[in-house]
Amino acid sequence: MSDIEEVLRGIVGPGHVLVDPDLRAAYETDWTRRFTGTARCVVRPRDTAEVAAVVRACAAAGVPITVQGGNTGLVGGGVPDRGEVLLSLTRLSDLEPVDELESQVTAGAGVTLEKLQAHARAAGLDVGVDLAARSAATVGGMVATNAGGIRVLRYGSMRDQLTGLEAVLADGTVLTRLAGLAKDNTGYDLTQLLAGSEGTLAVITRVRLRLVPLLPARAVALVAVDGTEGALALLAAARSRLATLSAAELCYADGIDLVRAHGRLSAPFAEDYPAYVLLECAAHSDPTDEILELLADCDAVQDATVAGDQVGRARLWAYRETHTEAISAAGVPVKLDVCVPLRELAGLVAELPGAVAAVAPGARGIVFGHVNEGNLHVNVLGAGEHAEEVTDAVLRLVAQRHGSISSEHGVGRAKVPWLELSRSEAELAALRRIKTAFDPDGILNPGVLLPVR
Numbered sequence: 001m002s003d004i005e006e007v008l009r010g011i012v013g014p015g016h017v018l019v020d021p022d023l024r025a026a027y028e029t030d031w032t033r034r035f036t037g038t039a040r041c042v043v044r045p046r047d048t049a050e051v052a053a054v055v056r057a058c059a060a061a062g063v064p065i066t067v068q069g070g071n072t073g074l075v076g077g078g079v080p081d082r083g084e085v086l087l088s089l090t091r092l093s094d095l096e097p098v099d100e101l102e103s104q105v106t107a108g109a110g111v112t113l114e115k116l117q118a119h120a121r122a123a124g125l126d127v128g129v130d131l132a133a134r135s136a137a138t139v140g141g142m143v144a145t146n147a148g149g150i151r152v153l154r155y156g157s158m159r160d161q162l163t164g165l166e167a168v169l170a171d172g173t174v175l176t177r178l179a180g181l182a183k184d185n186t187g188y189d190l191t192q193l194l195a196g197s198e199g200t201l202a203v204i205t206r207v208r209l210r211l212v213p214l215l216p217a218r219a220v221a222l223v224a225v226d227g228t229e230g231a232l233a234l235l236a237a238a239r240s241r242l243a244t245l246s247a248a249e250l251c252y253a254d255g256i257d258l259v260r261a262h263g264r265l266s267a268p269f270a271e272d273y274p275a276y277v278l279l280e281c282a283a284h285s286d287p288t289d290e291i292l293e294l295l296a297d298c299d300a301v302q303d304a305t306v307a308g309d310q311v312g313r314a315r316l317w318a319y320r321e322t323h324t325e326a327i328s329a330a331g332v333p334v335k336l337d338v339c340v341p342l343r344e345l346a347g348l349v350a351e352l353p354g355a356v357a358a359v360a361p362g363a364r365g366i367v368f369g370h371v372n373e374g375n376l377h378v379n380v381l382g383a384g385e386h387a388e389e390v391t392d393a394v395l396r397l398v399a400q401r402h403g404s405i406s407s408e409h410g411v412g413r414a415k416v417p418w419l420e421l422s423r424s425e426a427e428l429a430a431l432r433r434i435k436t437a438f439d440p441d442g443i444l445n446p447g448v449l450l451p452v453r
């Protein structure tokens, strides 16, 4: 056993330093199975003090660290590259009582979204962010990657929920800012700087989040449209008329076919249509009539089915939410998460198949996403050895259409070579200066977000 592993055992206890390859394996490959690497060991601290001691020990030994939450990220940001200490935060699962006066809660980085939702709901409140990986995604990882999900339309992404955090810097210093003040103009906003920094500036150990009203009445509509333009027309109508709109999701016929085959789901409509939009409204009183009125008036609607009860809503959500699982069951996809201004969305969707076919003949693209944000998840199956060319082709199209190469998943390891498509040289230089100021020796998540120096 090497010195650093002995030191780490002394900090977290012998049972929480995993060196056996079989025990490390689940941490070394990401959810998509596309990104994999070798960790020197996996270390599992239980609180902030242990995280700080681990970071200090690694810094003293010059050993880099890969930080990991629920390992549900989709861009390889939480898996090791070559021989880092993998710092798993899942044991930081303390959850404080909900502060009902402030409508906020403080949670350990390792608390899963599902646990946080149950906790908030028991107090009559809810979490503003929701996403399909809720049972495994941890709030620390979600803040570190500024996760988005299905309710960004109404409540924003993870950074919009954040009122404070606690984090360990690269030298082991602990920053604590958990008062959750609604107004706090005292200089640089370190909380917001660390949100979305993908573990490259500090290790987030606790987060303070604002909560939103628990809305008991929900209605979901799955709407058939004639394509992307139809989806955008429906979105515009929904945004102007539905004050209670909380989700607007887009998928296409090929994705629905895959999901149906995977989950043995029946067809949503008697006929097939080119595209589908799922709308959800949430309120204190039943919003079904509001949705029905909109659907009756909107020319873009080809057909629609609406559910107000929980079982019916879940049945409609399954057509959208099981895309990720169904795609993964069909192979290891190249997953790209992009957004463009809404005026560019239909053009981008139309040119994607040709762009993919030109570099990876026979590959198959499945597209779905969060239409309100112009956010498409482009999943390419069967790209084989052409994964890089597919990534390059798609991301260049996105850049030409003034979009972002990462809308909500982050940069991770997957998109580092393409960051310059979304960030100017001046911005990249500023990012590098911030990284150097926080982590001068480059021990936190090397190779994630920015190239290794």
Ligand code: MLT
Binding pocket: 074, 132, 149, 321, 323, 324, 337, 369, 377
């Ligand atoms: C989603 O919106 O379902 C997630 O971002 C997951 C994915 O892109 O596969």
Ligand code: ZN
Binding pocket: 148, 149, 369, 370, 377, 408
């Ligand atoms: Zn998404």
